[in-house]
Amino acid sequence: xxxxRPLVAGNWKMNGLAVSLDEARAVAAAVDAHPPACRVALCPxxxxxxxxxxxxxxxxxxxxxxxxxxxQSGAFTGDVSAEMLAEAGAELVILGHSERRxxxxxTDALVxxxxxxxxxxxxxPIICVGETLTxxxxxxxxxxxxxxxxGSLPKALAGKxxxxxxxxxxxxxxxxxxxxxxxxxxxxAIRATLVELFGEAGKVPPILYGxxxxxxxxxxxxxAREVGGALVxxxxxxxxxxxxxVTAA
Ligand code: 13P
Numbered sequence: 001x002x003x004x005r006p007l008v009a010g011n012w013k014m015n016g017l018a019v020s021l022d023e024a025r026a027v028a029a030a031v032d033a034h035p036p037a038c039r040v041a042l043c044p045x046x047x048x049x050x051x052x053x054x055x056x057x058x059x060x061x062x063x064x065x066x067x068x069x070x071x072q073s074g075a076f077t078g079d080v081s082a083e084m085l086a087e088a089g090a091e092l093v094i095l096g097h098s099e100r101r102x103x104x105x106x107t108d109a110l111v112x113x114x115x116x117x118x119x120x121x122x123x124x125p126i127i128c129v130g131e132t133l134t135x136x137x138x139x140x141x142x143x144x145x146x147x148x149x150x151g152s153l154p155k156a157l158a159g160k161x162x163x164x165x166x167x168x169x170x171x172x173x174x175x176x177x178x179x180x181x182x183x184x185x186x187x188x189a190i191r192a193t194l195v196e197l198f199g200e201a202g203k204v205p206p207i208l209y210g211x212x213x214x215x216x217x218x219x220x221x222x223x224a225r226e227v228g229g230a231l232v233x234x235x236x237x238x239x240x241x242x243x244x245x246v247t248a249a
Contacts, residue, residue, distance in 0.1 A: 003203060003204055003206070003228065004161070004163075004204050004205060004206050004228065005037075005038060005039050005206070006037065006038040006039070006206055006222070006228045006229035006249050007038060007039045007040075007041065007126075007163055007206050007208060007228065007229040008036075008038045008039070008040055008041075008208075008229050008230050008232065008242075008245055008246050008249050009040075009041040009042070009043060009064060009092070009094070009126060009163075009208065009229070009230070009231050009232065009236075010027075010041070010042045010043060010232050010233075010235075010236025010237075010242050011043050011066060011094055011097070011210075011231055011232065011233050011236060012042065012043060012044045012045060012048075012066075012236060012237060013045075013066070013099070013233060014045055015045070015237055016044050016045055016048050016237075017048075018048070018051065020044070020048070020237070021048065021051060021052060021055050023237065023238060023239045023242075024042055024044070024052050024055060024056050024061070024239075025055055025056065026239035026240075026243075027040070027042065027056075027061055027239045027242055027243060027246075028055075028056040028059035028060065028061040029059075030239070030243050030246075031059065031060040031061050031243075031246065032059050032060050034247075035060055036246050036247060036249060037249055038229055038246065038249035039062065039229075040060060040061045040062070040246055041061065041062040041063065041064050041091075041092055042056075042061060042062075042063060042064070042236065042242075043063070043064035043065060043066050043092070043093075043094055044063070045066065046065060046066070046080050046085070046088075049063060049065055049085060049088040049089060049090050050088040050089055052089070053088060053089020053090065054089065057089060062091045062092060063089055063090050063091060063092075064090050064091065064092030064093055064094060064123075064124075064126070065080065065082075065085040065090045065092070065093040065094070065123070066093070066094045066097070067080070067093070067094065067095065067097070067100055067114070068080055068081055068082040068084075068085055068093050068095070068114055068117055068118060068121075068123075069081050069082075069114070069117070070110065070113035070114045070116070070117045071117070072117070072120070081117070081121070082114075082117040082118045082120060082121035082123050083120075083121045085121070085123060086121040086122055086123055090123060091123065091124060092123060092124045092125070092126055093114075093118050093123045093124075093125055093126070094125075094126045094128065094165075094231070095111050095114045095115055095118065095125050095126065095127050095128065095152075096108075096111035096114070096127050096128045096129065096148075096152050097128045097167070098128060098130055098167060098169045098172065099172075102169070107151075108147075108148055108150075108151025108152045109151065111127060111151075111152040112151065112152050112153065112154040113154075115127060115152070115153065115154050115156075115157060115162070116154050116156050119156055119157070119160055124160075124161045124162055124163070125157075125162045125163075126162070126163045126164075126165050126208065126231065127149075127152050127153060127162065127163070127164050127165070128164075128165045128166075128167050128210070128231070129145050129148035129149055129152065129164065129165070129166060129167070129190070130145065130148075130166055130167040130168045130169050130171075130172075130210075130211070131144045131145055131168055131169065131170075132169045132170065133169070133170035136168070136170065141168075141186060142185070142186065142189045145166065145186055145189065145190065146189055146190070146192075146193045149164060149190055149193045149194070149197075150193060150197065153194075153197060155197075157198070158198050158201060159198075159201050161205075162205050163205055163206045163207070163208055163228070163229070164190055164194070164205060164206075164207050164208070165207075165208040165209070165210050165231040166183070166186050166187060166190060166207060166208070166209055166210065167209075167210035167211050167231060168186075168211050170211075171210075171211025171212050172210070172211045172212070172233065173212070173233060173234060174211075174212060175212050176211075176212060177211060177212050177213075177217060177221070178211075180220060180221070180224050183209055183221060183224050183227065184224050184225040184226065184227075187207050187209070187224065187225060187226035187227055188225060188226050190207050190226070191203070191207060191226045194207075205228075206228025206229050207226055207227065207228050208227075208228060208229040208230055208231045209221055209222075209224070209227050209229075209230055209231070210230060210231030210232065210233070212234075213230045213231075213232050213235060213245060214234075214235045214241065214244075214245070215235070215241055215244025215245055215248065218230060218244065218245040218248035218249070219248040222248055222249050229249060230245060230249070232245055
């Protein structure tokens with residue numbers, strides 16, 4: 001079983017108004033002019049998913065959501081379901097981002113339920129895991145991350161298209177990145193856990209690295225063992241920065 005194509009996905013977080021669609025347009029034009037080795041996706045806030053899908057639909061850039069509710073519909077004020085994202089034109093969805101785990105108390109079990117919802121709606125989940133600085137300093141990184149993988153990935157993912165994103169919490173938006181050895185150590189452990197969970201099929205899903213990825217460090221990070229792409233925050237907001245990462249993949 002061969003591994004999936006690398007994926008470079010931009011997570012715009014709570015950034016982006018209609019004017020920002022120009023950046024998406026520029027990314028799509030460049031990707032179509034020079035198709036990169038990796039798949040490329042942009043995950044705008046949910047208010048822009050539909051418009052972005054209209055603007056860049058049919059190009060080599062896919063659109064994703066940043067979260068979804070596990071339920072299909074109901075009295076959940078302010079939430080968005082996987083079906084709604086899919087209807088709006090999303091093909092992927094980020095789940096279990098540390099900003100949601102920390103800010104909204106999302107547990108592994110909830111993330112697993114959301115992943116099932118994503119599959120139900122035909123979306124490809126990108127499931128995020130990562131340790132805090134305190135956990136790393138306590139030598140708990142591998143236990144925390146492999147525990148999150150086991151708890152957040154439902155059995156239903158077996159044989160389905162999905163990705164895992166390793167995002168050390170202390171590297172997000174800080175300009176700090178782990179050493180290549182540290183990245184490889186965690187990615188290799190995640191791969192072993194995926195094989196433990198899914199057998200041979202666990203060798204397929206890309207394992208993205210996320211946390212202060214920028215054009216200047218993307219080349220070496222993306223070449224590291226078991227790194228199958230990147231989940232990019234700040235540097236995905238500007239087409240030129242994001243494309244610098246895409247072309248490094
Ligand atoms: P930064 O690239 O801004 O560090 O954010 C990473 C991230 O959280 C992507 O999901």
